[in-house]
Amino acid sequence: MIKPAYFFELLRDNGIDFFTGVPDSLLKDICAYITDNTTKNKHIISANEGGAVALAAGNYLATSEISLVYMQNSGLGNSINPLLSLAAVEVYSIPILLLIGWRGEPGTKDEPQHIKQGAVTLKLLEASDICYDILPNDFEKAKSIIEKAIMFAKINKTPYALVVRKDTFEKYSLKKNIQKNEYDLEREEAIKMVINNLQSNDIVIATTGKISRELYEYRDELQQSHSSDFLMVGSMGHAGQTALAIAIKKTKKRIFCLDGDGSLIMHTGALAITGSLYPKNYIHIIFNNQAHDSVGGQPTVAGNIDFVLLAKSMNYKNAFSIEKKLDLKNNIKKIINTEGPVLLEIKVKKGARKNLSRPKKNPVQNKNEFMKFIQC
Ligand SMILES: Cc1ncc(C[n+]2csc(CCOP(=O)(O)OP(=O)(O)O)c2C)c(N)n1
Numbered sequence: 001m002i003k004p005a006y007f008f009e010l011l012r013d014n015g016i017d018f019f020t021g022v023p024d025s026l027l028k029d030i031c032a033y034i035t036d037n038t039t040k041n042k043h044i045i046s047a048n049e050g051g052a053v054a055l056a057a058g059n060y061l062a063t064s065e066i067s068l069v070y071m072q073n074s075g076l077g078n079s080i081n082p083l084l085s086l087a088a089v090e091v092y093s094i095p096i097l098l099l100i101g102w103r104g105e106p107g108t109k110d111e112p113q114h115i116k117q118g119a120v121t122l123k124l125l126e127a128s129d130i131c132y133d134i135l136p137n138d139f140e141k142a143k144s145i146i147e148k149a150i151m152f153a154k155i156n157k158t159p160y161a162l163v164v165r166k167d168t169f170e171k172y173s174l175k176k177n178i179q180k181n182e183y184d185l186e187r188e189e190a191i192k193m194v195i196n197n198l199q200s201n202d203i204v205i206a207t208t209g210k211i212s213r214e215l216y217e218y219r220d221e222l223q224q225s226h227s228s229d230f231l232m233v234g235s236m237g238h239a240g241q242t243a244l245a246i247a248i249k250k251t252k253k254r255i256f257c258l259d260g261d262g263s264l265i266m267h268t269g270a271l272a273i274t275g276s277l278y279p280k281n282y283i284h285i286i287f288n289n290q291a292h293d294s295v296g297g298q299p300t301v302a303g304n305i306d307f308v309l310l311a312k313s314m315n316y317k318n319a320f321s322i323e324k325k326l327d328l329k330n331n332i333k334k335i336i337n338t339e340g341p342v343l344l345e346i347k348v349k350k351g352a353r354k355n356l357s358r359p360k361k362n363p364v365q366n367k368n369e370f371m372k373f374i375q376c
Pocket of ligand 1: 022023024025072074075076207209234235236259260261262263264289291292293294295300
């Protein structure tokens with residue numbers, strides 16, 4: 001396996017001193033190493049993968065230097081537009097080294113949301129005329145491939161991708177931002193408190209990552225059905241808009257979107273669309289741990305956002321922020337009964353249970369049961 005330190009130093013020796021992207025579980029060790037060993041202006045965890053490509057373009061325009069853009073292959077879709085209409089040789093011709101975590105690699109076992117993406121990852125790169133190599137997990141073999149990739153990108157002024165398989169990087173634990181924040185609520189506990197206050201016909205749409213997994217486990221623990229919950233296991237950042245469309249079609253039901261701060265930041269503009277439609281039955285709950293907790297705990301910028309102000313400016317009817325367990329306990333009923341669209345930010349600790357399982361129902365079963373539930 002490749003030591004993150006060796007990879008990082010090799011990039012630096014080859015002129016890469018600007019790093020940006022959205023964290024990925026397969027890249028969590030190298031992402032953590034970059035976070036720990038760069039200053040704020042040299043490493044930007046972007047809102048989404050397209051933003052990372054745009055940042056890399058800006059860095060090149062300002063410095064003539066190539067950047068590293070990292071992402072999970074799930075984020076390739078977000079990056080395709082700026083890759084093809086900004087960085088491509090036919091447009092502005094910008095050198096970028098892409099580092100892409102290959103979830104769902106054919107022949108490996110992975111979650112359903114990664115299967116299709118994994119199967120078409122190389123084809124998407126080929127269709128986009130982006131040259132790539134699969135990164136060997138032996139540093140000596142990887143070294144020449146990395147050097148060649150950077151050289152190719154620089155000479156041809158083009159994006160070049162390194163595709164990263166599972167277990168390519170050696171373990172490295174994030175040192176910055178590891179302290180649990182001061183909040184007294186665990187996310188899982190906060191989810192339970194919300195669920196305990198729902199009625200049997202309420203609908204829940206949950207975002208990508210551990211929020212959906214914790215919700216799923218809690219329904220099992222309560223011996224409740226999962227049919228009122230739609231788990232957005234993929235398509236990070238879009239749970240709010242799926243919830244919105246359901247809310248405007250199912251006006252007699254309350255629709256709860258359980259969102260994460262990383263997910264919300266990924267497509268924040270969607271809040272304005274929700275606000276513009278005034279869905280009275282829409283309750284948007286953000287579990288803000290200021291991190292991409294599900295993929296290694298890399299920080300988000302959510303510690304500096306006033307979500308109440310943000311929601312109000314986006315025309316949400318009501319907005320609240322809670323950070324104390326007791327306040328949540330005492331106010332949750334009242335808050336979820338106020339007129340929507342409502343945004344509730346719950347500030348929670350980073351971290352999750354180590355033994356958290358994954359949904360046992362597949363997405364199509366989830367969809368079918370959910371659609372049946374919401375017809376009633
Ligand atoms: C488009 C896209 N980019 C990246 C990922 C990888 N990913 C899965 S969950 C996650 C973090 C989500 O963070 P947040 O919404 O704050 O929830 P938390 O994990 O902190 O509960 C990321 C980056 C993804 N699934 N899709």
